[in-house]
Amino acid sequence: MSSFDDSDAFEAASAASLSARAMAARAMPHLDGLNPAQREAVEQMEGPVLMLAGAGTGKTKALTARIAHLLATGTARPNEVLAVTFTNKAAREMKNRIGALMGQAVEGMPWLGTFHSICAKLLRRHAELVGLKSNFTILDTDDQKRVLKNLLSVNSVDEKRHPPRWVSSFIEQCKNNAWTPDKVPAANDLELWCDRIFDQSTLAEAPNVYEFSRRNPDSGAVGRHIIMASTIYAQYQTRLRELNAVDFGDLLLHVIRIFQENDDLLAQYQRWFRYILVDEYQDTNVAQYLWLRLLAQGHSNICCVGDDDQSIYGWRGAEVGNILRFEKDFPGAKVVRLEQNYRSTGHILAAASGVIEANKGRLGKTLWTDGDDGEKVRLIGHWDGEEEARWIGEEIESMGQGTRGMDPIGPNDIAILVRASHQMRAFEDRFLTIGLPYRVIGGPRFYERMEIRDAMAYFRVVVSPDDDLAFERIVNTPKRGLGDKAQATIQKMARTNGVSLLDGARLAVETKALSGKGLKELTRLVDQIGHWRALMQGGLRQVGPVDDLIEEDRPTIDALSHIELAEVILDESGYTAMWQNDKTPEAPGRLENLKELVKALESFENLQGFLEHVSLIMDNEADDHEPKVTLMTLHAAKGLEFPAVFLPGWEDGLFPSQRSMDESGLKGLEEERRLAYVGITRAEKVCTISFAGNRRVYGQWQSQLPSRFIDELPEAHVEVLTPPGLYGHQGGMAASASPVAEMMRGSDLQEKAARADVYNSPGWKRLQQNQGRFGMRQPSEAKNVTIDAEAISAFSVGDRVFHQKFGYGEVISVEGDKLGIAFDKAGEKHVVGRFVVAADAAGDVPF
DNA sequence: AAATTATACGTTTTT
DNA sequence: CGTATAATTT
Numbered sequence: 123m124s125s126f127d128d129s130d131a132f133e134a135a136s137a138a139s140l141s142a143r144a145m146a147a148r149a150m151p152h153l154d155g156l157n158p159a160q161r162e163a164v165e166q167m168e169g170p171v172l173m174l175a176g177a178g179t180g181k182t183k184a185l186t187a188r189i190a191h192l193l194a195t196g197t198a199r200p201n202e203v204l205a206v207t208f209t210n211k212a213a214r215e216m217k218n219r220i221g222a223l224m225g226q227a228v229e230g231m232p233w234l235g236t237f238h239s240i241c242a243k244l245l246r247r248h249a250e251l252v253g254l255k256s257n258f259t260i261l262d263t264d265d266q267k268r269v270l271k272n273l274l275s276v277n278s279v280d281e282k283r284h285p286p287r288w289v290s291s292f293i294e295q296c297k298n299n300a301w302t303p304d305k306v307p308a309a310n311d312l313e314l315w316c317d318r319i320f321d322q323s324t325l326a327e328a329p330n331v332y333e334f335s336r337r338n339p340d341s342g343a344v345g346r347h348i349i350m351a352s353t354i355y356a357q358y359q360t361r362l363r364e365l366n367a368v369d370f371g372d373l374l375l376h377v378i379r380i381f382q383e384n385d386d387l388l389a390q391y392q393r394w395f396r397y398i399l400v401d402e403y404q405d406t407n408v409a410q411y412l413w414l415r416l417l418a419q420g421h422s423n424i425c426c427v428g429d430d431d432q433s434i435y436g437w438r439g440a441e442v443g444n445i446l447r448f449e450k451d452f453p454g455a456k457v458v459r460l461e462q463n464y465r466s467t468g469h470i471l472a473a474a475s476g477v478i479e480a481n482k483g484r485l486g487k488t489l490w491t492d493g494d495d496g497e498k499v500r501l502i503g504h505w506d507g508e509e510e511a512r513w514i515g516e517e518i519e520s521m522g523q524g525t526r527g528m529d530p531i532g533p534n535d536i537a538i539l540v541r542a543s544h545q546m547r548a549f550e551d552r553f554l555t556i557g558l559p560y561r562v563i564g565g566p567r568f569y570e571r572m573e574i575r576d577a578m579a580y581f582r583v584v585v586s587p588d589d590d591l592a593f594e595r596i597v598n599t600p601k602r603g604l605g606d607k608a609q610a611t612i613q614k615m616a617r618t619n620g621v622s623l624l625d626g627a628r629l630a631v632e633t634k635a636l637s638g639k640g641l642k643e644l645t646r647l648v649d650q651i652g653h654w655r656a657l658m659q660g661g662l663r664q665v666g667p668v669d670d671l672i673e674e675d676r677p678t679i680d681a682l683s684h685i686e687l688a689e690v691i692l693d694e695s696g697y698t699a700m701w702q703n704d705k706t707p708e709a710p711g712r713l714e715n716l717k718e719l720v721k722a723l724e725s726f727e728n729l730q731g732f733l734e735h736v737s738l739i740m741d742n743e744a745d746d747h748e749p750k751v752t753l754m755t756l757h758a759a760k761g762l763e764f765p766a767v768f769l770p771g772w773e774d775g776l777f778p779s780q781r782s783m784d785e786s787g788l789k790g791l792e793e794e795r796r797l798a799y800v801g802i803t804r805a806e807k808v809c810t811i812s813f814a815g816n817r818r819v820y821g822q823w824q825s826q827l828p829s830r831f832i833d834e835l836p837e838a839h840v841e842v843l844t845p846p847g848l849y850g851h852q853g854g855m856a857a858s859a860s861p862v863a864e865m866m867r868g869s870d871l872q873e874k875a876a877r878a879d880v881y882n883s884p885g886w887k888r889l890q891q892n893q894g895r896f897g898m899r900q901p902s903e904a905k906n907v908t909i910d911a912e913a914i915s916a917f918s919v920g921d922r923v924f925h926q927k928f929g930y931g932e933v934i935s936v937e938g939d940k941l942g943i944a945f946d947k948a949g950e951k952h953v954v955g956r957f958v959v960a961a962d963a964a965g966d967v968p969f
Numbered sequence: 970a971a972a973t974t975a976t977a978c979g980t981t982t983t984t
Numbered sequence: 985c986g987t988a989t990a991a992t993t994t
Contacts, residue, residue, distance in 0.1 A: 210983090210984085238983085369984095370983085373984080405983095435981085435983085437982090438981085438982065438983080541980075544979080544980090567983095601971095755982090757980095776980095779980055779981080781980060820978085
C-alpha cells in the first residue's frame, strides 16, 4: 500500500538491484510467452517508445515485462523507474504482476503509482517552494465546493445562474489544461453575473466587478455587473494556500511549477527517473503531458502505452492529440503495434473493427486472433426498455443452464454495460423481482458517503487542528445547537485574531462570546478535541476548564492505538449515537459503514497515514463471494473483460448520447463510437447488443430509433435474434410508429427528414429483410411465473418488512416466493422474499 | 431547527 | 418520472 513511506526505499531498492543484476545472468522468465510485437516493445529499452496496444492485446503483460526487463538486466534500479497509471487499481495490478515476474527480488517500486499519488509525494517534499507546508491537506470535491460557494457569495455572484459546481468544473478545466489564473485564455474565460447592481460607492469597494454594458435579456436592464471566472479562480487559489490545501489538479500544477522554477531540482529528478513508463497515454490531459515532458527531457527514455481507439475521457480533459502527436513530440520514437488479440472471438473482433473504422484520424490498428470465430454478435430489438430488461434477465438465466451447446455461463461471467447509469434502474427492478443477484459498479464510492466523510472530518480535526474545513463540517454534526449564528461568531473570532477556526472557537469560549447552551456545547467540543488529541499523543492530559465528560482524572495518559482512538472519537462525539437514533432506512447501513471504516484503519500505522491514503484512493472493492451479474457503465468497463456481455439501449440519442453530439459535434460522436468499440471488445465469447423501440425518458414515453452504430455493424458478423413468444405484429413496428409519433410531436422538418432517412439506410432495410419482423410486439401482460409449491414464503400479508433498497414496507400479497410490498417511501413493488427481512430484525441485520 | 413542500433538472468520473 | 436541492412553513 505504501507508495508513500519511501524514506528508506532508496536503500532497500539499491540492495534489491544487486540481486536483480545477479539475475541478469540467469534466464529471463519474464520474456517467456511474449509475442514478437510485445517482445519488441519490451526489449527496446532506450529512447522513446509508443506501444499502441489494442483491446485485449496483452498491454499490461508487455508493460510489466518491460519493467521486469529493465530491472532484470540491471539497466535500472527499482527506484529509477517512474511508472505512471491513472487509477490505483491499475497501479496495484502492475505491482502485483511485477512481483510475480521477479519473485521476491524486488521489494517495491517507490515511483510506481498514479499521477496524483506520485505528485503528492513530490509535493510533500518540496511544498515550501510553492508556499505550502508539507502537511497540506488534499481537498475532495465537497470541500472544494464549500470553498467556492463561500467565494461566490462574497463576490455577489448569482449562484442561481452559476452554481458552485459549474465554477468548479471551470477551474478543473483550467487545471486540466495547465492554465494558471493569469494564463486563462480570454476566449475560455467566463463572465459571471452578479446577483445585484452595484452603485458608485459599493462598486468602488468591489475592485473585481465590472460594468457589463450589454443588455440583460431577462430583465432588459442595462448596466449589469459581472466578474470574470478567472478572478474567482485566482481567489480560490489564494484561499487554498491560506488553508494549506490543494485540490487534485493542484497536485499536478504545483509540481509542474516547481520543476519550471527550479532548474537544478528538475535536473536532479530527470537524472533520477532514468526510465519512464506511462499507462493509458490516450487519457492524459495537457497538464499531465507537460509534467511528463519535463521529466523525459534529456534522456527521452519514455515508453507510452495506449490505444487511441479507446480514448473515452475527452470530456474530462483527456487529449487524444497527445498520443497522436507522440512521434512529433519525441523524435525518433519507435512505434510498436500490439494487434494480436487474446480475449475475444473472431466475430466479436470483426464487429468491433467494423464500427471503429468509421472514425477519422486514427493511428490505425487491425486486431486479429488465432482463436475461433465463435458466435456472431447478437442483435435484438424490443418493444420497450422493460421488455429489454425482462429478456436479458431470462437470457442470463438460460445462459446459466448452457444454451445451444455452449458451456453454462454463470452470473460472475456476465456484464451488462450501459451508456448512462440511469439505464441501470430497469435492470435492477427486473433482477430484484426475479431474484437474480447483481452488483452495481460505480455508485457512490465508500469514501464519498456522508457518514464516512463526517467521521474523517473528526479525524482530520484531531490530526491537524487547523483544518478549518473539517472543523466546519463537524462543529454542528451531530446537532449541538451551534447554528449559523454561533458559527458566524466563531468565524469572526478566528478571522480577527488570524487563527484557525478551532482556536477561534477556543477564544470564543474563553471570552464567553457565546451564551447559554451554545457556550456549553462549544466548550465541550473544544475540550473533547483537546482530549482526543492528548489521547493520540499520550503524555500529560490537558485539563480543560469544563471537563465533565472525562470521568477519570488521570494526570497522565498513554497514547491510544489509532483504532481505539477512532472508536473513542466516534463514540464520545455522539456521532455513532446520532445514527443509532436515526430511524431512516439507511441508518443501519451507515452504522455498518462506520464499522467498516474503523476496520479499514487496521492496515495503517496511524490516522495521518490513513487520511493521506483516503484522500487519494477512492476505490472500494467490495469483496463479496456470491456470484453476481455485473451492472456498470461503459466507461467503468474499460480494461475489464467478461465471457458474456450485454449492451442494451443502443438507440440514437441515448447511445450515441444526444448531449455528446450537441456539445461536441463530430468529435463527440467519434468518442461515442469509441465507447461502442470499448463495449464490444469487453466480450470474450458472447456479445449481445439490443435496443428498444419505446423508452420512458423523464417520465414521457418516447419512440426510439436504433443507434446509428447498429448500421455500422458488419452484417457478416451479426446474427439478428427474435424474442420468443411472438405472435402477429408483422415487421417494423418502430418503422411505422415512430415517424408518426414524431410528426405528432411536431418536431422540425429537418429532424424529421433526418430521422426518416434512417429507415432508408442500408442497415435498417437489411434488418427488415432478414427478419421480416424485428421482435417488436405489443407488451403482453407479463405473466408471472407459476407458483412453486415448494417455495413457502416466510412472510404473510400484513407483515412489516425491511428492504435494503426500498426501506420499510408492508406485505400486501404473497405469491410463492414473490411478495407484493407497499413500501413506505418507494411505493408498491414486487420483490423476491429473500431480499427482505422482518422489520423488527432490520436494525440487527448487517446487509 | 426540523419537517414539509416547491422547483429545477436530468451523460460519462478518477484522483 | 424521480431525485436533489431550495424555499417555506411549523
